[in-house]
Amino acid sequence: xxxxxxxxxxxxxxxxxxxxxxxxxxxxxxxxxxxxxxxxxxxxxxxxxxxxxxxxxxxxxxxxxxxxxxxxxxxxxxxxxxxxxxxxxxxxxxxxxxxxxxxxxxxxxxxxxxxxxxxxxxxxxxxxxxxxxxxxxxxxxxxxxxxxxxxxxxxxxxxxxxxxxxxxxxxxxxxxxxxxxxxxxxxxxxxxxxxxxxxxxxxxxxxxxxxxxxxxxxxxxxxxxxxxxxxxxxxxxxxxxxxxxxxxxxxxxxxxxxxxxxxxxxxxxxxxxxxxxxxxxxxxxxxxxxxxxxxxxxxxxxxxxxxxxxxxxxxxxxxxxxxxxxxxxxxxxxxxxxxxxxxxxxxxxxxxxxxxxxxxxxxxxxxx
Numbered sequence: 001x002x003x004x005x006x007x008x009x010x011x012x013x014x015x016x017x018x019x020x021x022x023x024x025x026x027x028x029x030x031x032x033x034x035x036x037x038x039x040x041x042x043x044x045x046x047x048x049x050x051x052x053x054x055x056x057x058x059x060x061x062x063x064x065x066x067x068x069x070x071x072x073x074x075x076x077x078x079x080x081x082x083x084x085x086x087x088x089x090x091x092x093x094x095x096x097x098x099x100x101x102x103x104x105x106x107x108x109x110x111x112x113x114x115x116x117x118x119x120x121x122x123x124x125x126x127x128x129x130x131x132x133x134x135x136x137x138x139x140x141x142x143x144x145x146x147x148x149x150x151x152x153x154x155x156x157x158x159x160x161x162x163x164x165x166x167x168x169x170x171x172x173x174x175x176x177x178x179x180x181x182x183x184x185x186x187x188x189x190x191x192x193x194x195x196x197x198x199x200x201x202x203x204x205x206x207x208x209x210x211x212x213x214x215x216x217x218x219x220x221x222x223x224x225x226x227x228x229x230x231x232x233x234x235x236x237x238x239x240x241x242x243x244x245x246x247x248x249x250x251x252x253x254x255x256x257x258x259x260x261x262x263x264x265x266x267x268x269x270x271x272x273x274x275x276x277x278x279x280x281x282x283x284x285x286x287x288x289x290x291x292x293x294x295x296x297x298x299x300x301x302x303x304x305x306x307x308x309x310x311x312x313x314x315x316x317x318x319x320x321x322x323x324x325x326x327x328x329x330x331x332x333x334x335x336x337x338x339x340x341x342x343x344x345x346x347x348x349x350x351x352x353x354x355x356x357x358x359x360x361x362x363x364x365x366x367x368x
Contacts, residue, residue, distance in 0.1 A: 001143065001144075001147045001231045001232045001233065003040065003143075005074050005076060005077060008038070008039055008040055008074055008077045009076060009077055011037065011038050011039075011136065012038060012039070012054065012059060012077055012078075014136055015027060015038060015054060015132055015133070015136065016054070016056060018131075018132040018133075018135060018136065019054075019056070019104070019132055020056070022131050022132065023102060024102050024103070024104050024127070024131065024132060025055060025056070025097070025098060025101040025102045025103060026053060026054065026055050026096075026097050026101055026102070026103040026104070027052070027053075027054040027055075027103070027104050027129060027132055027133075028051055028052070028053060028054075028093065028103050028104065028105045028106060028109070028117075028129075029051065029052040029054070029106040029109075029129060030043055030049065030050055030051045030052075030106050030108075030109040030110070030113060031043050031045050031050075031106070031108050031109060031110060032106050032107065032108030032109070032305075033108075033137075033303075033304040033305045033308070034106050034107070034108075034129055034133045034137070035050075035052055035106065036232075036304065037133070037136075037137055037304055038052065038054070038133075039052060039059075039061065039074065039077055039078050040072055040074065041061065041070075041071055041072065043063075044067065046064075047112070048064045048067075048089070049062065049064075049083075049089040049090065049093075049113055050062065050063045050064065050067065051089070051093055051109075051113070052078065053093055053096045053097070054078075055096070055097075055098075058079075058096070059077065059078035059079065060078065060079050060080075060081045060096055061078050061079070061080050061081065062081045062082075062083065062089055062092050062093055062096075063080060063081070063082055063083070064082065064083060064085075064089075065082040065083060065084050068080055068082045090113065090116045090117055090120050091120060093117060094117065094120045094121045097121065097124065099123060100123050100124075100125070101123075101124055101125070102124075102125040102127065103124050103125065103126055103127070104126075104127045104128060104129045104131055104132050105117075105126055105127070105128065105129060106129045106133075107128055107129055107130055114126070130309070134309045137303060137304070137308065137309070138301060138303075138308070138309045138310055138323075138324060139321060139322075139323035139324060140303060140323045140324075140325050140347065141323065144233065144303065144325075145323070145325065145347055145354075147230070147231050147232065147233035148233050148234075148235075148302065148303070148325055148345060148347070148356060149356050150189075150230060150231070150233075151190070151227075151228075151229075151230040151231070151233050151234060151235035152235050152237070152345050152356035152357050153356075153358070154185065154188035154189050154190060154230060154235060155185065155188075155226065155227060155228075155235040155236075155237045155357070155359075156237070156357055156358050156359040157184075157188050158181060158184040158185055158188060158226065159224075159237055159239045159357075159359035159360075160359055160360070161184060162181070162224055162239060162241060162366075163239060163241055163359065163360050163364040163366070164364075164366075165366040165367065165368040166368075167180055167181070167184075167368075168368045169200075169216045169222055169241070169243055169366060169368055170216055170217065170218055170243050170367075170368060171215060171216065172215065172216055173211075173212070173213050173214060173215050173216070174198040174199065174200055174203070174209075174211035174212055174213070174214050174216065175198075175211045175212055175213065177198045177211070177216070177222075177224070178196040178197070178198045178211035178226075179196070181196040181198070181224060181226045182196045182226070182228070185226065185227075185228045185235075186228075189230055190228035190229060190230045190235070191228070191229050191230060191231070192228055192229050193226075193227075193228040194227050194228050194229060194234065194236075194306050195225070195226060195227060195306070196211070196224070196225075196226040197209055197210075197211065197223070197224065197225040197226065197238075198211040198222065198223075198224050199211070199222070199223045199224075199339070200214060200216045200217070200220055200221070200222045200223075201214070201216075201217065201220040201221065201338065202335075202336055202337060202338065204221050204222070204223040204240070204333070204338050204339035204340065205333040205334055205335045205336065205337065205338060205339035206333070206339070207295070207296055207331060207333060207339070207341065209223075216243060217243065218243050218244045219242075219243060219244040219245065220242070220243055220244075220338070221240055221241075221242050221250065221338050221339070221340060222240065222241050222242070222243060223238065223240045223339060223340060223341060224238065224239055224240070224241075225237070225238040225341065225343065226238075227306060232304055233303060233304060234302050234303065234304070234305065234306045235345070236302055236306055236327055236343065236345060237343055237344070237345070237357050237359065238329055238341045238342060238343035239342070239343075239359060239360075239361075239364075240254070240340045240341070240342070240363055241363070241364045241365070241366045242363055242364070242365050242366070243365075243366055243367070244365065244367065245365070246363060246365065250338060250340075251363070253290065253332055253334075253338075253340060254340050254363045256284060256285060256288040256290055256332065257285070257330060257331070257332050257340050257341070257342055258342065258361060258362070258363075259284050260281040260282070260284035260285045260330045261281060261328060261329070261330050261342040261343075261344070261361070262361075263280040263281055263283070263284050264277050264278075264280050264281035264298050264299070264312070264328040264330060265328050265344060265346055265353050265355055266280065266353065267279070267280035267281075267353075268320065268326075268328060268346045268348055268353035269320070269348055269349065269350075269351070269352040269353045270320050270321050270322040270324070270348040270349060270350050271319075271320065271350075272319070272320045273316070273317045273318065273319055273320060274310050274311065274312050274313070274316040274317070274318050274319075274320060275312070275313065275314050275315060275316050275317055276320070277298055277299060277312040277320075277326075277328060278297060278298040278299070278312045278313050278314050278316075279314065281298045281328065281330040282294060282298065282314075282330070284330075285330060285332060290332045293332045293333050293334055294330060294331060294332055294333075295331075295333060296331065297311060297312060297313035298312040298313065298328060298329065298330055299311070299312030299313075299326045299327040299328050299329055299346075300312070300326060300327055301324065301325060301326045302325050302326060302327060302345055303325060310324055310326060311326075312326055312327075312328065320348045321348065322348055322349050322350045323347065323348065324347065324348040325345065325346070325347045325348075325356075326345070326346060326348075327343050327344070327345055327346070328343065328344055328346050329341055329342065329343030329344075330342065340363075342361060343357075344356065344357040345357055
């Protein structure tokens with residue numbers, strides 16, 4: 001998603017406001033999504049430090065000199081401070097900070113950089129960047145919602161291929177089907193594939209199963225959870241299919257899951273709390289006697305990262321506000337037998353939940 005300098009100026013302004021409200025003197029962003037969100041530059045995950053040092057009146061991108069050419073210059077947003085191979089970038093960062101400063105460090109900054117900074121500047125009061133960045137990134141603007149919707153619709157096309165049998169299953173191993181899902185995501189416009197879980201038969205009882213050599217058989221469930229990044233924003237969808245006649249017991253399980261997921265989506269409008277989404281889905285599963293088999297939270301935020309704030313889990317009483325984007329994905333997993341999960345991406349809106357995924361929610365039978 002191409003953004004103008006004006007967007008980044010506004011984001012930096014908002015970050016400074018958040019810093020001021022929380023008594024934060026500096027924001028230090030390195031690896032991860034916070035940096036590109038704020039200034040449009042994605043740091044390479046290297047042993048060489050790249051770090052934005054944002055204070056009330058200055059913004060310096062400390063970066064290896066040979067990477068400076070990768071930076072899209074935004075002179076009214078930040079300056080570039082490059083360092084050569086024989087210079088000390090941690091020392092450069094330390095000298096940009098005032099004495100006894102309070103600094104929020106990016107949540108995904110490598111420990112080596114944080115520890116070296118602590119040794120160089122033991123007077124610093126280091127905190128997590130989520131204090132500043134989460135209130136900003138968790139609420140998506142209309143352009144971000146549009147980007148998420150486009151990614152979701154592209155994933156829907158792949159899900160429809162799965163559900164209508166256009167992706168062969170029987171006789172193929174899970175890893176082959178996973179590669180097929182990923183290839184189709186790219187064909188539908190994704191820039192990269194983040195994951196493509198394919199879990200067949202008893203493997204479907206493992207929520208994060210790693211696709212392997214198991215060959216998919218007739219007469220079993222195949223759980224597929226896949227997503228990628230498209231124009232900077234992520235998709236994430238889970239659908240189950242069955243390779244042949246569905247056993248009555250599993251049909252009953254899936255009917256409960258279907259109802260639970262719908263209840264979670266219905267509770268996803270602005271005005272409630274994050275935990276309300278989890279409670280709504282979980283209460284359906286609990287009432288049906290499957291409570292012990294629902295072993296994870298109901299959802300996670302999504303945006304530039306596949307998993308980010310806010311999280312739909314009991315105990316999170318943060319309010320749901322318009323612009324929050326997150327998954328609703330209850331699951332039921334019976335170890336050694338089977339499992340099922342049903343997932344959509346939803347955006348909280350003032351007039352109710354906005355479900356971005358439109359792929360069929362029924363358990364489809366495929367014979368291929």
